[in-house]
Amino acid sequence: MKKSENTTAKAAAKAKTAGAAKAKAKITGKAGAAKAKAKTTGKAGAAAKVSAAKQTDPNQLFITDLDAYLWGSGVHYEIFRKLGAHPCEKDGKDGVYFAVWAPHAASVHVIGSFNDWNEGSHPMEEQGPGGIWHTFIETAQKGDMYKFLITTPGGEKLYKADPFANEAEMRPGTASVITDISQLSWSDDAWMQKRKNFIPQTSPIAIYEVHPGSWMKHPHGPDEDGFYNYRLFGERLAEYVKKMGYTHVELMGIAEHPFDGSWGYQVTGYYAPTSRYGSAEDFAWFVNYMHRNNIGVILDWVPAHFPKDAHGLADFDGTCLYEYADTRKGEHPDWGTKVFDYEKNEVKNFLIGNALFWLEQYHVDGLRVDAVASMLYLDYGRQDGQWVPNIYGGNKNLEAIEFFKHLNSVVNGKHPGCMVIAEESTAWPKVTTAPEYDGLGFTLKWNMGWMHDFLEYMKLDPYFRKFNHNKMTFAMTYAYSENYVLVLSHDEVVHLKCSMINKMPGYYDDKFANLKAGYAFMTGHPGKKLLFMGQDFGQFQEWSEERELDWYLLGEARHQQLQLFVSDLLHLYTKNRCLYESDCHPDGFEWINADDADRSIYSFLRHSDDGKSNLLFVINFTPMARPDYMVGVKNKRTYHLVLNSDDEKYGGSGAERPLSYKAVKGECDGKPYHFAYELPAYGVAVFKF
Secondary structure, X not given: OOOOOOOHHHHHHHOOOOOHHHHHHHHHHHHHHHHHHOOOOOOOOHHHHHHHHHHOOHHHHOOOHHHHHHHHHOOOOOHHHOOEEEEEEEOOEEEEEEEEEOOXXXXXXXXXHHHOOOOOOOEOEEEHHHOEEEEEEOOOOOOOEEEEEEEOOOOOEEEEOOOOOOOEOOOOOOOEEOOOHHHOOOOOHHHHHHHOOOOHHHOOOXXXXXXXXXXXXXXOOOOOOOOOOHHHHHHHHHHHHHHHOOOEEEEOOOEEOOOHHHOOOXXXXXXXXXXXXXXXXXXXXXXXXHHHOOOEEEEEEOOOEEOOOXXXXXXXOOOOOOEOOOHHHHEEOXXXXXXXXXXXXXXXXXXXXXXXXXXXXXXXXXXXXXXXXHHHEOOOOOOOOOOOOOOXXXXXXXXXXXXXXXXXXXXXXXXXXXXXXXXXXXXXOOOOOOHHHOOOOOOEEEOHHHHHHHHHHHOOOHHHHHHHHHHOOHHHHOOOOOOEEEEEOHHHHOOOOOOHHHHOOOOHHHHHHHHHHHHHHXXXXXXXXXXEOOOOOOOOOOXXXXXXXXXXXXXXXXHHHHHHHHHHHHHXXXXXXXXXXXXXXXXXXXXXXXXXXXXXEXXXXXXXXXXXXXXXXXXXXXXXXXXXXXXXXOOOOEEEEEEEOOOHHHOOOOOOOOOEEEOEEEEEOOEEEEEEOOEOOOOEEEEEO
16 A cells, blocks of 8 residues: 555645536536446346346335435445435436435535536435435436535535445546446356355465556557556456466556545545546456456455545545544544544445445455555554554554454355455454454455565575575464465555565676576465566566556566566466465475575475375575585475476576486485485576476
């Protein structure tokens, strides 16, 4: 997550939320484009037709007393089908049903392009005592833009985007857009059926983290920012991911957000794929296309905080509705953002419903939950006097803990095979333990400790690595305390931290050799894998959301060789069960020599559960060749060389060497057998047996 300055002032400069007259002048000129964008619909499948039938039935769509009760109780898991704007039919007439939660409002009106932003033409009625306002408008239709005009008891007028809108106006505009996601077209039945039986802990998961707006720019596209539409982006991304060997993509910044520089981590439209890259239908097409190409889709999800932009959730009905009222709990001093009030049932329902929305409506396969630690600790990023202890006097946010347990229980119960992944940077216990055993219930957790130690080691001059040998072995002391993902994410290649290749010591060739050794170690180490875009071919510049990756570098030999090496590592990973099925229990890993500090060499085994698929890794982290190297093994078997970093295709010397090595009797590394292998400088050798 970007720990940046408050985006409100910057976003406000671009997205001016003003009175109705200003809104009309600003928004109506874009109505044609919004309508044209919203017309990209395909043929709906049977499930979509059933959903569409529900949309025309007022008893199914309109807010009832039961809906209000479930919402107030925090358990209306399909609230997104009721709140928001939904095209439907009432009394034989087509129109749109609007509903919004604003319990402290004196009145609420719907204003939009369908009523010329007239503030008084379409008042809403309050449905019961729960604070939900609703109305049906015949003149509204798909593609129209709208906002809710909320009048506070004090007479202040607030012009708010719809918290449940399924589409939004392209920034710098801030209006919501009426769309109909009941008509989304899907042809990924085989994937969805297979997903029900997917067990993340024992499956290969190699994630390619991507920022869609800067992965690749469209030099001649219709968009002035050079953004690819979700569809063309999907075609190109799927081709790349399949070629490289990743199993999943993780998308940054998909939920609607006003400021590009927040990377999508300061959200104003939780139920809307950002319009930067197309319509709701376009995003559904993207996910469907990924699934048709056997690629899983994970979204970054931000339930920790939201920005103060005037059209967003902040002070929604003139009060602290979605955020804690006490600023010591309700605002992040470092980020200038609002913190969700996890004590309110409706707020928890808003977020849990949103998680289910992405999994159900868009067939997304997982959510990576951003900034979990900031939710768990009341004193996160705060000085003494800036935070409020819990009822026991401690610094744990008890409401957030219960929220996570509720969220993960519901997701696991309703959507087995889907993942909820925690970006949690502390030693909080039982993050991936089930709630019934007093855990938070996440599927996987980012291993930030491993990442920190790994990068600190890799940045060292090779001479000093022998004094820091334990940085690469320490993670094995806690490797099975959680279900981990090893991550080298976007956060590690921004804010003057250098790109991954430029973290490496030495001259030009040394940098590539170091990075190949590091990636090989990561591949063999227990834990699922994640690489951020550009790291797999040696992007030299730090990442910026304002420009595309330096794809031209692939015209140079060293970058091509690194990319091929990473691709071969990924394919080695997905094709060998020993590298993933035992990630979460200790039977799958065994050190051969964890103590060869003077030579900075690590050797270890990965075992499959049945013992029939095994790999031996040997990695040299110095520029010193070891022609007399011997590795100890337990059994007198033949070991087949399946990956050799000294191969000419990876930029190595290309020296000829045997492909098979038979172990002979003789103690080495505390093992009864051994075989010799001429280990080159920064050499990586992987053997199968």
